[in-house]
Amino acid sequence: xxxxxxxxxxxxxxQIKNCKAKLKTAQKSFGSLSSVLALAGNEVRLKIxxxxxxxxxxxxxxxxxxxxxxxxxxxxxxxxxxxxNIVETRKESQTIYYSLNHENIKILKPFFKHINVQTxxxxxx
Amino acid sequence: xxxxxxxxxxxxxxQIKNCKAKLKTAQKSFGSLSSVLALAGNEVRLKIxxxxxxxxxxxxxxxxxxxxxxxxxxxxxxxxxxxxNIVETRKESQTIYYSLNHENIKILKPFFKHINVQTxxxxxx
DNA sequence: TAATTATTTAAGCAAATGCTTAAATATGCC
DNA sequence: GGCATATTTAAGCATTTGCTTAAATAATTA
Numbered sequence: 001x002x003x004x005x006x007x008x009x010x011x012x013x014x015q016i017k018n019c020k021a022k023l024k025t026a027q028k029s030f031g032s033l034s035s036v037l038a039l040a041g042n043e044v045r046l047k048i049x050x051x052x053x054x055x056x057x058x059x060x061x062x063x064x065x066x067x068x069x070x071x072x073x074x075x076x077x078x079x080x081x082x083x084x085n086i087v088e089t090r091k092e093s094q095t096i097y098y099s100l101n102h103e104n105i106k107i108l109k110p111f112f113k114h115i116n117v118q119t120x121x122x123x124x125x
Numbered sequence: 126x127x128x129x130x131x132x133x134x135x136x137x138x139x140q141i142k143n144c145k146a147k148l149k150t151a152q153k154s155f156g157s158l159s160s161v162l163a164l165a166g167n168e169v170r171l172k173i174x175x176x177x178x179x180x181x182x183x184x185x186x187x188x189x190x191x192x193x194x195x196x197x198x199x200x201x202x203x204x205x206x207x208x209x210n211i212v213e214t215r216k217e218s219q220t221i222y223y224s225l226n227h228e229n230i231k232i233l234k235p236f237f238k239h240i241n242v243q244t245x246x247x248x249x250x
Numbered sequence: 251t252a253a254t255t256a257t258t259t260a261a262g263c264a265a266a267t268g269c270t271t272a273a274a275t276a277t278g279c280c
Numbered sequence: 281g282g283c284a285t286a287t288t289t290a291a292g293c294a295t296t297t298g299c300t301t302a303a304a305t306a307a308t309t310a
Contacts, residue, residue: 008184008186008187008190008285008286010220011186011187011190012187015180015183015187016187016190016191019176019180019183019187019191020191022175022176022179023172023176023191023192025244025248026175026240026243026244028243028244028247029239029240029243029244029247030168030171030172030175030240031168033171033236033239033240033243034165034166034168034171037162037163037165037166037171038162038163038166038167039166040159040162040166041159041161041162041164041165041166042159042163042297042298043155043156044298046155046158046159046162047148047155050147050151050155051144051147051148054147055140055143055144058140058144059256059257060256060257060258061136061256061257062137062140062141062144065136065141066141066145069299070299070300070301071256071257071258072257072258072299072300072301072302073298073299073300075257075258076258076298076299077298078258079259091307093256093307093308094255094257094307094308095255095256095257095307096256096257096258107235107236107239110232110235111158111232114154114158114232115151115154115158116151118151118153118154118158119150119151119153122153122154123150167267167268169268184286184287186285186286186287194269195269195270195271196286196287196288197269197270197271197272197287197288197289198268198269200287200288200289201268201269201288201289203287203288204289216277218277218278218286219276219277219286219287220285220286220287221286221287221288
């Protein structure tokens with residue numbers, strides 16, 4: 001691996017140095033941030049997050065109904081969201097209520113706005 | 126598929142109806158938004174986007190150097206970003222310069238801020 | 251204690267992802 | 281035209297993803 005010619009004679013060494021430095025400083029952030037984005041980057045999970053942004057809490061069974069999917073499929077998505085600290089749970093007898101971990105999801109807030117704005121645009125268009 | 130008992134006797138029918146309606150209105154947004162998030166949800170691509178946010182333009186070869194990856198690997202990531210309208214290209218003789226499509230990336234701007242803020246926190250901690 | 255309900259977990263599988271290596275394009279230079 | 285450089289494309293392959301079905305937990309009710 002690694003050697004594909006292209007040792008760019010005219011490489012912008014200054015820029016390369018700069019970029020490497022920037023990555024090094026922000027290093028820690030990329031892993032955690034990209035995994036949050038990857039979680040939100042699935043349409044089903046994005047919908048779940050979006051709904052929980054409004055609804056306070058929903059159980060897996062109702063989510064399956066809402067999204068027209070099987071319960072195990074939903075449950076597996078919820079597990080990922082929980083492992084990523086995006087949602088948390090409250091148990092009430094048999095039912096488990098899922099809600100957003102609002103602390104860890106501040107990052108995603110702009111998206112809700114984006115969805116709503118875009119929806120509005122489409123409606124008025 | 127589909128029948129996993131759990132036709133929740135105590136299902137919150139009001140909430141279910143609400144949620145279905147909300148999804149229906151915002152329907153169009155979820156597909157496009159989740160695919161942008163999925164693109165940004167890869168650590169390598171997130172770094173590329175982040176760097177392009179500062180650097181105006183970078184060529185594949187320099188990116189490979191900066192990220193310590195092979196050129197084809199980088200090229201394939203860039204292709205995805207271009208297909209997703211996140212980056213655009215400018216050709217100058219042999220070199221192809223990649224830059225952000227600032228119009229289509231407004232959504233991701235909050236993340237750059239997030240990375241920078243978090244980095245600052247880690248530095249001063 | 252047995253049957254029902256809500257949820258999770260496990261196993262299996264098709265499709266997608268992200269790399270590798272090698273070959274194909276395309277431009278610049280001698 | 282022939283060779284070097286910059287990039288893309290293609291083929292191959294291991295890993296991950298996201299579903300399905302079936303089985304395992306856990307709490308509720310009869």
